[in-house]
Amino acid sequence: MTKLTSPPLTMLDKYFGAGFEGIYTANVRATGGETDHGRASGIVRSDDGHLELDLRMPEAMGGPGGGTNPEQLFAAGYAACFHGALALIAAKNDIALPHMAVDVSVTFGRDPVDGMYTLTADIKIHLPGVDCEIAERLVRATERICPYAKMARQGIVNIVTLQAEPKRRP
Known part of the structure; x- marks a missing residue:
């Protein structure tokens, strides 16, 4: 059985390349x-x-x-990513967060802009026993580095490609 460990703090190291550098693709x-x-x-x-x-x-x-459903899957990814980023920032600052929790609610609803559909996300961070000022600093720093928070705030590069297959003849 493999022993699980937290990611290294080097995950917070800055990248100075000229373009996007992919690390992992799901x-x-x-x-x-x-x-x-x-x-x-x-x-x-x-x-x-x-x-x-x-x-x-x-x-x-x-x-x-x-x-x-897609909303649950998105909420799960957002919660896990934000939780992980917050844990890394806390560890880098030698702050223990033993009972930390991140709740994400994703709501599917009607979009008044185009009359179709859109999503909203509500993120609630639980940091019991952590001073309010420190907690706010940690959460704001996490918002700046969490890829899901950045995507929700800034958008995402989105490339849609049709991979057409030839029609089969009867």
């Missing part, structure tokens, strides 16, 4: 399942096999529930 495929609709009956699988989840429409959106 690859996940969504398929439509029974209804040919990823949100309603889909399955998401990572290429390494560590993630395989059934997707279902939540009851609040008229679905049956019984599976996860």
